[in-house]
Amino acid sequence: MSKIANLEIDGKKYEFPLVVGTENEIAVDISSLRSSTKGIITIDPGYKNTGSCESAITFLDGEKGILRYRGYSIEELAEKADFLEVAYLLIFGELPNQEELEKFHADIKSHSVVDDDVKKILDAFPKSAHPMGVLSSLTSALTAFNPSSVDVNSEEQMYNAIVRILGKFPVLVAWTMRKKHGLPLEYGDDSLGYVENVLKMMFKSPNKEYEQNPILIDALDKLLILHADHEQNCSTSTVRITGSSHAGLFVSLSAGISALWGPLHGGANQAVLEMLEAIKEDGGDTKKYMAKAKDKNDPFRLMGFGHRVYKNFDPRAKIIKKAADEVLGDLGVEDPILDIAKGLEKEALEDKYFVDRKLYPNVDFYSGIIYRAMGIPTDMFTVMFALGRLPGWIAQWREMRLRKEPIGRPRQLYVGETQRSFKSINKR
Numbered sequence: 001m002s003k004i005a006n007l008e009i010d011g012k013k014y015e016f017p018l019v020v021g022t023e024n025e026i027a028v029d030i031s032s033l034r035s036s037t038k039g040i041i042t043i044d045p046g047y048k049n050t051g052s053c054e055s056a057i058t059f060l061d062g063e064k065g066i067l068r069y070r071g072y073s074i075e076e077l078a079e080k081a082d083f084l085e086v087a088y089l090l091i092f093g094e095l096p097n098q099e100e101l102e103k104f105h106a107d108i109k110s111h112s113v114v115d116d117d118v119k120k121i122l123d124a125f126p127k128s129a130h131p132m133g134v135l136s137s138l139t140s141a142l143t144a145f146n147p148s149s150v151d152v153n154s155e156e157q158m159y160n161a162i163v164r165i166l167g168k169f170p171v172l173v174a175w176t177m178r179k180k181h182g183l184p185l186e187y188g189d190d191s192l193g194y195v196e197n198v199l200k201m202m203f204k205s206p207n208k209e210y211e212q213n214p215i216l217i218d219a220l221d222k223l224l225i226l227h228a229d230h231e232q233n234c235s236t237s238t239v240r241i242t243g244s245s246h247a248g249l250f251v252s253l254s255a256g257i258s259a260l261w262g263p264l265h266g267g268a269n270q271a272v273l274e275m276l277e278a279i280k281e282d283g284g285d286t287k288k289y290m291a292k293a294k295d296k297n298d299p300f301r302l303m304g305f306g307h308r309v310y311k312n313f314d315p316r317a318k319i320i321k322k323a324a325d326e327v328l329g330d331l332g333v334e335d336p337i338l339d340i341a342k343g344l345e346k347e348a349l350e351d352k353y354f355v356d357r358k359l360y361p362n363v364d365f366y367s368g369i370i371y372r373a374m375g376i377p378t379d380m381f382t383v384m385f386a387l388g389r390l391p392g393w394i395a396q397w398r399e400m401r402l403r404k405e406p407i408g409r410p411r412q413l414y415v416g417e418t419q420r421s422f423k424s425i426n427k428r
C-alpha cells in the first residue's frame with residue numbers, strides 16, 4: 001500500500017504521509033495541511049475521525065470488540081489481576097513484579113492521609129450536592145494543600161505526584177459519600193488491600209467493626225479494572241487537553257471528573273438505574289420505553305446502549321453481565337431491576353432500530369445493578385467510575401507530558417456574522 005495520501009483542492013495536489021500503528025491502524029498525518037494549503041483545515045465535530053495523539057496505553061477495536069491495556073486483554077486482566085497491578089501496568093507500561101507491587105502499594109499508603117482542613121471544604125457543601133461535583137472540587141482543592149508543581153522531567157517528582165493522588169483519591173471518594181449520609185469521616189486502614197480499604201472507608205459504621213465480604217471485594221476489583229482506561233474518550237481527552245497547558249495533575253484530573261459526570265459518558269451508570277427504576281414504577285412495560293427511544297420527537301435514549309467506538313459489542317459489558325449474575329447470586333439478592341434490564345436487552349438486540357444502528361449494551365448497562373447490590377447509592381455510581389478511571393487518566397496525562405505534546409488548541413470554521421458597524425442602542 002502507498003504510504004502517501006493525496007488530496008486535491010482546486011486543481012492543486014497535496015501529499016500527506018500515512019502513519020501505521022502497531023495494530024496496523026492507519027492514520028493520515030495532516031499536521032502540515034494548514035501551512036501547505038495556506039489556511040485550509042479539516043472539520044470533524046465530536047472528533048469521530050480524528051486521532052488527537054499517538055498512544056501506547058490502550059488498544060480497542062470497536063468492530064471486533066477488543067479492549068487491551070498495554071497489550072493484555074481485558075478479559076485476562078479482569079480474571080487474573082487486581083486493580084493495583086492494573087493501575088501500575090497502565091501508568092508504567094509493565095505488570096509489576098512482587099517487589100515493585102509492594103513498594104507501589106506502600107508508597108500509596110504513605111500518602112493516603114488527606115489534610116484535615118479538606119474536611120472544612122467538604123463541610124461547606126450542602127448534603128444535596130451531587131457527589132461528582134463535590135469530588136471534582138475536592139480533587140482540585142488538593143492542589144492548594146500540595147502546591148509544589150511537578151517537574152515532569154524528574155522521575156521522582158512524577159512518581160510522588162502519582163502515588164499521592166492514588167492514596168488520597170479513595171479518601172475523597174469515601175468522604176464524599178459519608179458526608180452525604182451524615183457519617184463521620186474515616187481515614188484509611190493501612191493494613192488492608194487498596195480495594196478492601198476503599199470499602200471499609202465507605203461503609204464502616206461508627207459503632208461497629210467493619211466486616212469485609214470477599215464477594216464485594218472481588219466485584220469492586222473487577223469493576224474498577226474494567227473502567228480503568230478507555231483510550232481517548234471524553235474525560236480522558238479532557239485530562240490530556242487540560243494538562244497540555246501544563247496545568248498540574250490534580251486540576252487536570254478534576255477537569256476529567258467534570259467531563260465524566262455527563263449522562264452520555266460516565267453519568268450513564270446512574271442514568272441507567274434511574275431509567276430501570278422508572279420503568280419498574282411505570283409497571284415494567286419495556287416496550288413503551290423501546291418505542292420512546294426510537295421516537296425521533298422524543299429526547300429519551302435507552303441509557304446504557306450504544307457506544308461511540310464499539311459497534312459490535314462492548315467486551316466490558318459481557319464481563320459485567322456475568323459478574324452481575326454472580327454477585328447477585330452470591331449475595332442472595334433478587335432484584336426485579338435485573339429482570340427488567342435483561343428484558344430490555346433482549347428486546348433491543350432483536351429490534352431493527354437498534355440492530356441497524358449497531359446499538360449494544362455498554363459497560364454501564366449492568367454496572368449500576370452490581371453497585372446497587374453492593375449498597376452503593378445511585379448518585380455515587382459515577383464516582384465509582386472515576387475511582388476506576390483514575391489510573392487511566394494518570395497514565396494518559398503522564399504519557400502526554402513525557403511525549404512533550406503541544407498545547408491542545410483546535411481550530412474552527414467561523415460561520416457567524418461578517419464585519420458590521422456598531423449600532424447605537426436607540427437604533428437596535
Ligand code: CMC
Binds near residue numbers: 268306
Ligand atoms: N437510544 C436510542 N437511540 C440511540 C442511542 C440510545 N442509547 N444511542 C444512539 N442512538 C441513535 C441516535 O439517535 C442516532 O440515530 P440516527 O442515526 O437515526 O440519528 C444513532 O443511534 C447514532 O447515535 P449518535 O449519537 O450519533 O452516536 P454517538 O457515537 O455520537 O454516541 C453515545 C454514542 C454513547 C453517546 C450514544 O450511543 C448514547 O447517547 N448512549 C446512551 C448513553 C450511554 O449509555 N452512555 C455510556 C457510554 S459507555 C460509558 C462511557 O464510555 O462513558
